[in-house]
Amino acid sequence: MEVHAVTDLMTAAVLERFGGPGEFKLTRIPRPTRINDELLIEIHAAGVNPLDAKTRVGQGVSAAVDSLPTVLGHDFSGVVVESPYDAHPLQPGDAVYGFIPVPRYSGSYAGYASVPSLCVAPKPVGLSHTEAAAVPVAALTAWGVVTTVAKAHERQRILIHAAAGGVGHFAVQFAAYFGAHVIATASTRNLEWVRSLGARETIDHTTHHFEDELEDVDVVIDLVGNLTHQVATKSLKVLRKNGLIVSVPSGSWPTMHEEAAAAGVRATGYRVTPDAATLAVISRLLEQGSVRPHIDEIFPLRDVSAAHERIETGHVRGKLVLDTTVLP
DSSP: OOOOOOOSEEEEEEEOSSSSGGGEEEEEEEOOOOOTTEEEEEEEEEEEOHHHHHHHTTOTTGGGOOSSSEEOOOEEEEEEEEOSSTTOSSOTTOEEEEEOOTTTSOOSSBSEEEEEGGGEEEOOTTOOHHHHHTSHHHHHHHHIIIIIISOOOTTOEEEESSTTSHHHHHHHHHHHHTTOEEEEEEOGGGHHHHHHHTOSEEEETTTOOHHHHOOOEEEEEESSOTTTTTHHHHHGGGEEEEEEEEEOSSSSOTTHHHHHHHHTOEEEEOOOOOOHHHHHHHHHHHHTTSSOOOEEEEEEGGGHHHHHHHHTTTOOSSEEEEETTOOO
16 A cells, blocks of 8 residues: 655645634644554545534534644544554554544544554455545444444344434444344435335335334434434334433433433433444454445545535435545
8 A cells, every 4th residue: 555755744624713614724734743552644535424513613522622723524544654663553554444533633634643543443445445434433333322232133123213324324234234123214215225224114204203103112223313303202202111212412302311211211322432443343344245334425625615514414325525635
């Protein structure tokens, strides 16, 4: 794998102040300096997540942004430029992907990033850099809620809201892989597609009320929250006694535990962990074709503002990705 010569400067999409999508500026800034266990990585592609957009407007993880300007972007795929030590498993030239814990570290909307080694895994064989960059945040979140929390298994009935989105399309595939009976909510245009991912039943949320059609569901994976049509609260009605709702959106349901207790069910939130060991497990499923990422659109880094405008529509099938190798 070719590694370009490392210079002191890099091109980055810098967020100059919190606000709208137009607050990004493509500019040249100093590249990060690798220290301790970190890997210096030349970024070839970066995923765009709803969390990025929330942080951009001053929500999300913005409270931990020490100063502006800053570089966003959690997902990445690229090539190792510098390794922590000679015998480290990942060496210069290796193709890798992973999850940068932004804003503790500078993000992936840039030419380079210095990333803790425990957040980096070998890129799955057979995936391009753009495909790989679509995986980490969404797939790790889906894996956590489906396997760690819901413990998906055969004959288990799992309802997944927003099944066609970034996290949702991985959640459907993981739950189906482990034998669960997947029920998915999606828009009209995405129903057939989520069935192709493994959903046994689909409900068109634009024409039907899921709470009127379902009962005795074991687990609800809520990727919508209560800010849209009270989806979280309505989901309590379809759960069996002592069933479980996993609410992923943050801040949309402050009365979650009280409402769940009153309904006789269990409830929990979820926060994703940038864990390379888990990502390596997901890589095996990707390499064997049991799971696949879907990219709705690829933008050059200079069009990061357009990518953020698109992610904020809430109508993305799968993921959006920035190609950081295409520069002005």
